[in-house]
Amino acid sequence: MTATQTFSQRLVNAVRRLPLDMTIVAPLLALIVLLIASSLASEYFLNTRNLTNILRQVSYTGIIAIGVTFVIIGGGIDLSVGSMVALVGVLLLFVLNAVGDPVLAVMVGMSAALVVGALFGLVNGLLVTRGRIAAFIATLATMSIYRSLALYLTDAGEVVSNNDIFPDIGGGYWLGIPIPVWAFFALALVGHVLLFHTPYGRHLCAVGSNEQVARYSGIRVRTVVLLSFIIAGVCVGLAAIMLSSRLNSISPSDAGVLYELDAIAAVVIGGTSLAGGRGSIWGTVIGALILGIINNMLNLLGVSPYLQGLVKGAVILIAVLMQYKRSQ
Amino acid sequence: MTDAPIRLHGLGKRFGPVTVLRDINLDIHPGEVLGILGENGAGKSTLLKLISGVYQPSVGQIEIDGRRYDRLDPIRARQLGIAMIPQEFNLVPTLSVYENVYLGQELRRKGWLNHKQMREETARVLASLDCDLDPRAPIAALSVAEKQMVEVARVLVNDARVVILDEPTTVLTDREVEVLFKVVRALQKRGVAVLFISHKLKEVKNLCQRLLILRDGSPVELCDTANLDEEAMARKMVGRELSQVYPDKGQPQTEVALSVAGLSVAGQIDDVSFDLRRGEILGLSGLVGSGRTEIAEAIMGLRQRSAGAIHMNGKACDIRSPSDAHQQGLAYLSEDRQGRGLVMNFNLIENMTLLSLQRYVTGLISHRRERERAEHYQQAFNIRAASLKSPVGQLSGGNQQKVYLAKLLDIEPSILMLDEPTRGIDVGTKREIYRLIRQLADEGRAVLVISSELEEIIGLCDRVLVVREGRIAAELSDAQINEEDIMLYAAGARERTPAGVHS
Ligand SMILES: Nc1ncnc2c1ncn2[C@@H]1O[C@H](COP(=O)(O)OP(=O)(O)OP(=O)(O)O)[C@@H](O)[C@H]1O
Numbered sequence: 034m035t036a037t038q039t040f041s042q043r044l045v046n047a048v049r050r051l052p053l054d055m056t057i058v059a060p061l062l063a064l065i066v067l068l069i070a071s072s073l074a075s076e077y078f079l080n081t082r083n084l085t086n087i088l089r090q091v092s093y094t095g096i097i098a099i100g101v102t103f104v105i106i107g108g109g110i111d112l113s114v115g116s117m118v119a120l121v122g123v124l125l126l127f128v129l130n131a132v133g134d135p136v137l138a139v140m141v142g143m144s145a146a147l148v149v150g151a152l153f154g155l156v157n158g159l160l161v162t163r164g165r166i167a168a169f170i171a172t173l174a175t176m177s178i179y180r181s182l183a184l185y186l187t188d189a190g191e192v193v194s195n196n197d198i199f200p201d202i203g204g205g206y207w208l209g210i211p212i213p214v215w216a217f218f219a220l221a222l223v224g225h226v227l228l229f230h231t232p233y234g235r236h237l238c239a240v241g242s243n244e245q246v247a248r249y250s251g252i253r254v255r256t257v258v259l260l261s262f263i264i265a266g267v268c269v270g271l272a273a274i275m276l277s278s279r280l281n282s283i284s285p286s287d288a289g290v291l292y293e294l295d296a297i298a299a300v301v302i303g304g305t306s307l308a309g310g311r312g313s314i315w316g317t318v319i320g321a322l323i324l325g326i327i328n329n330m331l332n333l334l335g336v337s338p339y340l341q342g343l344v345k346g347a348v349i350l351i352a353v354l355m356q357y358k359r360s361q
Numbered sequence: 362m363t364d365a366p367i368r369l370h371g372l373g374k375r376f377g378p379v380t381v382l383r384d385i386n387l388d389i390h391p392g393e394v395l396g397i398l399g400e401n402g403a404g405k406s407t408l409l410k411l412i413s414g415v416y417q418p419s420v421g422q423i424e425i426d427g428r429r430y431d432r433l434d435p436i437r438a439r440q441l442g443i444a445m446i447p448q449e450f451n452l453v454p455t456l457s458v459y460e461n462v463y464l465g466q467e468l469r470r471k472g473w474l475n476h477k478q479m480r481e482e483t484a485r486v487l488a489s490l491d492c493d494l495d496p497r498a499p500i501a502a503l504s505v506a507e508k509q510m511v512e513v514a515r516v517l518v519n520d521a522r523v524v525i526l527d528e529p530t531t532v533l534t535d536r537e538v539e540v541l542f543k544v545v546r547a548l549q550k551r552g553v554a555v556l557f558i559s560h561k562l563k564e565v566k567n568l569c570q571r572l573l574i575l576r577d578g579s580p581v582e583l584c585d586t587a588n589l590d591e592e593a594m595a596r597k598m599v600g601r602e603l604s605q606v607y608p609d610k611g612q613p614q615t616e617v618a619l620s621v622a623g624l625s626v627a628g629q630i631d632d633v634s635f636d637l638r639r640g641e642i643l644g645l646s647g648l649v650g651s652g653r654t655e656i657a658e659a660i661m662g663l664r665q666r667s668a669g670a671i672h673m674n675g676k677a678c679d680i681r682s683p684s685d686a687h688q689q690g691l692a693y694l695s696e697d698r699q700g701r702g703l704v705m706n707f708n709l710i711e712n713m714t715l716l717s718l719q720r721y722v723t724g725l726i727s728h729r730r731e732r733e734r735a736e737h738y739q740q741a742f743n744i745r746a747a748s749l750k751s752p753v754g755q756l757s758g759g760n761q762q763k764v765y766l767a768k769l770l771d772i773e774p775s776i777l778m779l780d781e782p783t784r785g786i787d788v789g790t791k792r793e794i795y796r797l798i799r800q801l802a803d804e805g806r807a808v809l810v811i812s813s814e815l816e817e818i819i820g821l822c823d824r825v826l827v828v829r830e831g832r833i834a835a836e837l838s839d840a841q842i843n844e845e846d847i848m849l850y851a852a853g854a855r856e857r858t859p860a861g862v863h864s
């Protein structure tokens with residue numbers, strides 16, 4: 034009895050000593066359990082191609098989820114990211130097809146995607162900070178607006194790129210790993226550094242936790258919140274680049290549909306509080322991976338696609354309940 | 362002893378590995394006022410939260426009417442007649458006064474909420490407290506003292522047999538304290554037992570019949586108040602002799618650090634002018650609601666100034682936000698540390714460096730240097746916390762206040778405006794803080810102290826401004842700084858006289 038106690042005690046202490054935020058320990062354990070269970074449940078799971086596929090699938094919503102993490106930590110929410118993917122993707126392909134030189138076209142197109150993403154984020158942020166509209170409502174409105182613009186600009190038809198090297202970005206590999214996955218992990222690293230090692234990250238947490246305290250502490254609350262929406266927009270830009278170049282086209286009606294919910298789900302599963310004030314980028318990465326693996330397993334096991342939403346919903350509920358228990 | 366409605370049997374509380382309270386055996390008799398004394402973090406609030414069901418005991422039991430309970434929850438405790446006014450208020454800011462008073466115990470008529478009766482009852486109870494608050498006013502618009510009156514009203518509409526008051530007087534002026542004490546004595550006459558925590562020993566002496574003294578979570582003594590004077594109380598509580606609470610007065614320099622001329626905020630303050638000199642501790646006294654906080658906030662750029670000029674060190678300054686002020690070396694400690702001062706889910710380190718974060722940045726934040734700085738403050742101010750990484754929300758009230766002071770001092774301001782700087786701080790530490798403030802002044806900084814505690818104003822300040830209805834009603838120095846004069850000006854019983862001439 035005492036022996037097991039000291040062992041579990043020691044285990045807890047050992048985990049505590051790791052350079053980990055305690056908030057991501059629970060999602061990390063869940064991920065490990067899920068990995069073990071999946072490899073036992075299906076022999077194909079550990080197949081390199083399968084794993085690569087999961088990672089690639091996860092990276093598109095994962096990139097967006099990292100941006101959304103910032104918004105949520107600042108006390109906001111962004112429902113428009115899914116529509117924004119479609120609109121940015123459409124604009125990106127327009128630019129790409131308009132420039133003659135293929136290399137130049139790719140460079141201009143990608144920069145345009147990031148800038149346009151930032152601009153749409155800026156619009157969201159201005160509505161929230163200057164217009165004083167609740168983030169939920171403001172981005173619900175822009176979700177509708179961005180999607181509608183994408184459909185209008187394309188007459189609801191798919192836009193196809195006529196650039197030869199563009200598909201190499203989203204479809205390419207480096208060291209055997211798809212480029213979108215590299216982008217995802219690199220972004221996570223940058224996001225983590227921004228959140229935990231710069232004054233901006235600290236200020237964002239303060240604002241999300243208590244706006245008044247932040248104001249009295251001389252923090253420019255509106256600027257901080259505005260920036261969080263811009264960060265989300267830039268992330269959407271990056272996701273749009275990866276997605277449209279992988280397909281070498283974009284469909285204004287299908288691209289990014291329900292991405293906002295997947296992104297929010299990843300954030301929540303990763304242990305970031307929807308109430309704002311604290312959160313973790315690695316948690317979000319883990320959350321996105323968990324969602325991706327579950328999706329993959331359900332497919333491998335031949336579970337009806339109609340039931341997959343049920344499983345996803347259950348996972349979200351369990352994650353939130355665990356957080357609630359922990360905060361008690 | 363059948364008349365003991367509540368007995369505590371070996372009550373104790375642990376948070377994780379840390380024991381914060383142990384071995385509490387105590388009978389609480391009807392009609393008594395029992396004081397609980399102890400330093401910051403001694404476990405006073407924790408004990409009361411166990412009794413009121415906010416926390417569950419780790420060991421021990423609570424006996425009520427002969428039944429022993431291993432644990433209570435707030436609803437059960439309230440049904441058993443235990444009512445608590447917490448140290449940190451528990452009001453819903455978006456609801457009105459009467460809705461808060463009846464929150465969770467709404468009056469109904471045929472299943473529907475009976476708003477009219479709730480409003481009338483609330484008005485009646487508030488009137489009995491000499492408080493003319495509108496029951497319909499939203500909580501968000503109330504001052505701290507008014508919020509407390511709402512908490513008191515909430516207890517009074519219940520038929521409580523034990524009323525728990527955790528530092529109720531820290532937010533009140535002397536006059537409001539008198540009203541509260543009248544209420545407590547009335548409760549006592551009705552056979553209600555009152556548990557009372559305060560760091561103001563005079564009040565404890567005044568109000569309580571018995572005292573429980575806690576040190577580091579353990580009971581050190583249970584005694585009658587009658588045989589104790591304030592000094593003896595302090596000694597038992599701190600465990601050592603405390604000499605001279607207030608430091609000697611200083612020698613203000615002639616150089617003016619902060620000069621305010623004609624400062625006005627529409628509807629709040631009117632034509633306020635004063636000079637604050639280097640090396641000086643200037644007191645700002647007045648009733649709650651007189652506009653003291655508004656003056657400081659207007660200077661900080663937190664309120665829209667309608668008129669007025671501010672000079673710092675002889676230079677005109679346009680301060681539009683706290684960050685402008687911080688850059689100029691002007692810092693403000695708010696009276697509301699929960700709502701304005703500290704980020705409750707940030708740890709000690711993150712709070713202490715929130716204003717001064719840029720100093721720790723070399724490309725990225727240096728967590729090591731932040732930590733070292735925080736360790737320095739923890740030692741200097743004797744801050745008790747499980748770890749520097751604990752969220753400040755888990756600290757005792759007094760220890761939170763120390764973290765807040767550290768946060769301010771970390772930008773090394775040359776001018777400080779401290780609004781109720783010792784709110785909730787125990788006598789021993791108060792003494793340290795007064796010495797710290799005096800030392801800051803002696804180093805050539807200028808300090809403005811806003812306080813509702815007259816004794817503090819008198820003991821600490823070199824010069825005192827009395828504020829009434831948003832104006833400076835009087836400027837007092839030297840022998841003029843005494844309780845009577847300050848009160849007369851503050852209440853408007855005496856008008857301002859031409860410079861220094863006494864009427
Ligand atoms: N939720 C919690 N988690 C961990 N530790 C806690 C928690 N609440 C209180 N503590 C610790 O328990 C100790 C006692 O706190 P308590 O609030 O009872 O002190 P107190 O005597 O009321 O002090 P003060 O005079 O400053 O209000 C403190 O060291 C505090 O850090």
Ligand SMILES: [Mg+2]
Binds near residue numbers: 527
């Ligand atoms: Mg306390």
